[in-house]
Amino acid sequence: MADILIQGVSVLTMEGSEDIIENGDILIKGDRIAALGPYGSVSTEEQAKRVIDGSGKIAMPGFVNCHTHAAMTMLRSYADDMPLMEWLSEKIWPVEDKLEPEDIYWGTMLCCLEMIKSGTTTFADMYFIMDQVALAVEKSGLRACLSRGLIGNGPNAGLALEENINFFKEWNDGAGGRIKVMFGPHAPYTCPPEYLKQVIELAGKYGAGLHIHVAETKSEVEQINASYGRTPVGHLDSVGLFELPVLAAHCVHLDNADIEILARNNVGVAHCPESNMKLASGAAPVAGLLEAGVCVGLGTDGAASNNNLDMLEEMRSAAMLQKVNTGDPTVMPAFTALRTATANGARVLGLAGEIGMLKTGMKADLILINKHRPHFCPQHNLIANLVYAGHSTDVDTVIVDGKILMENRRVLTIDEEEVMREAQIRADRLVG
Numbered sequence: 001m002a003d004i005l006i007q008g009v010s011v012l013t014m015e016g017s018e019d020i021i022e023n024g025d026i027l028i029k030g031d032r033i034a035a036l037g038p039y040g041s042v043s044t045e046e047q048a049k050r051v052i053d054g055s056g057k058i059a060m061p062g063f064v065n066c067h068t069h070a071a072m073t074m075l076r077s078y079a080d081d082m083p084l085m086e087w088l089s090e091k092i093w094p095v096e097d098k099l100e101p102e103d104i105y106w107g108t109m110l111c112c113l114e115m116i117k118s119g120t121t122t123f124a125d126m127y128f129i130m131d132q133v134a135l136a137v138e139k140s141g142l143r144a145c146l147s148r149g150l151i152g153n154g155p156n157a158g159l160a161l162e163e164n165i166n167f168f169k170e171w172n173d174g175a176g177g178r179i180k181v182m183f184g185p186h187a188p189y190t191c192p193p194e195y196l197k198q199v200i201e202l203a204g205k206y207g208a209g210l211h212i213h214v215a216e217t218k219s220e221v222e223q224i225n226a227s228y229g230r231t232p233v234g235h236l237d238s239v240g241l242f243e244l245p246v247l248a249a250h251c252v253h254l255d256n257a258d259i260e261i262l263a264r265n266n267v268g269v270a271h272c273p274e275s276n277m278k279l280a281s282g283a284a285p286v287a288g289l290l291e292a293g294v295c296v297g298l299g300t301d302g303a304a305s306n307n308n309l310d311m312l313e314e315m316r317s318a319a320m321l322q323k324v325n326t327g328d329p330t331v332m333p334a335f336t337a338l339r340t341a342t343a344n345g346a347r348v349l350g351l352a353g354e355i356g357m358l359k360t361g362m363k364a365d366l367i368l369i370n371k372h373r374p375h376f377c378p379q380h381n382l383i384a385n386l387v388y389a390g391h392s393t394d395v396d397t398v399i400v401d402g403k404i405l406m407e408n409r410r411v412l413t414i415d416e417e418e419v420m421r422e423a424q425i426r427a428d429r430l431v432g
């Protein structure tokens with residue numbers, strides 16, 4: 001017997017084309033999509049334990065947030081309107097030194113709550129005290145790729161690397177297979193070449209991918225050029241980083257040779273338009289990256305530089321930023337933006353074939369969006385409505401690994417009031 005039958009829903013599969021099954025059914029068995037097709041074609045109501053009425057709703061893959069620092073929800077609106085390096089060194093890093101395990105747990109729970117409520121089903125995180133992040137992921141029911149952030153030029157460089165290894169041993173494939181562990185060298189300006197080489201060797205030994213900030217600001221490009229005579233991408237290539245699967249966050253300041261290196265090495269890019277705009281870092285050349293065949297996913301970055309984790313908003317910003325930056329409104333159309341937030345995100349995280357599309361045999365990670373909203377009327381174009389007019393509160397139901405995490409906007413795995421109360425107490429202690 002199947003577990004869930006979603007009936008009479010508009011299905012956006014993201015299987016390559018913009019086609020929509022207008023009146024479709026989705027059958028879920030265990031953690032996977034068992035069948036999908038026109039209304040009445042996949043199962044009878046009697047054959048499913050649970051039937052969900054999908055009328056007036058869109059079913060689509062859950063959003064994949066390819067770059068964040070989950071527990072930085074604790075630092076939301078604590079330090080704003082500053083450039084990256086000043087923001088990090090004067091405001092963020094001093095407070096992060098005071099973070100306790102419970103701060104990380106409740107900060108991550110707050111992140112998971114916000115993500116579920118805005119339709120994200122998978123996220124890629126880089127932070128520290130990662131066992132607490134993993135516990136929050138396990139409790140929330142989300143899927144995540146987690147990496148211990150590694151600052152290689154500080155006093156904890158060696159210890160951090162050991163922690164990443166232990167975290168891998170303990171949590172890779174954890175939470176029922178929903179957690180994948182990566183290694184997280186923070187950036188080329190915080191990780192000297194010898195340290196990067198150590199990280200590469202260890203990640204290679206464990207078969208893990210790497211998650212790193214790359215070419216985020218002009219000052220990073222200048223600094224790396226002054227130290228190594230190369231661009232950040234050229235420098236990382238020269239130390240052998242791209243021999244492993246790499247998730248490169250930001251990639252704002254690239255030249256044509258950098259783009260060619262990223263394409264040739266199948267590097268996945270996590271584009272973070274709102275963080276890049278807020279820190280005035282610049283506009284990543286997404287149109288050029290896509291044209292060169294680089295897979296670009298979408299990320300929010302941490303809630304301290306965004307200041308939310310809303311992927312619907314991020315998609316809209318991504319499309320708008322490309323248009324204003326190139327002066328070409330045809331660049332990054334709505335469906336391309338939607339792909340970065342779903343199918344591309346899955347590929348960038350090495351999870352293509354499992355998530356990012358609605359397809360028989362793939363993981364049942366999907367969301368239902370309420371179409372019956374004033375800002376979705378009239379319904380000329382469902383995809384343009386979603387990308388250019390959608391709002392996080394339109395997300396009605398969230399399913400991950402076949403489990404319902406939110407239904408009718410009620411989160412089932414997390415006590416919302418408890419999480420907000422605990423997060424506020426700890427944020428007050430940290431920066432009060």
Ligand SMILES: CSC[C@H]1O[C@@H](n2cnc3c(O)ncnc32)[C@H](O)[C@@H]1O
Pocket residue numbers: 069084088092093096126127128148149150151186187213216275301302305
């Ligand atoms: C060592 S864990 C991750 C580390 O990254 C910091 N961080 C947050 N946002 C950014 C960003 O946009 N660029 C570079 N580093 C960032 C975060 O505060 C943690 O210290």
Ligand SMILES: [Zn+2]
Pocket residue numbers: 067068069213249301302
């Ligand atoms: Zn970041």
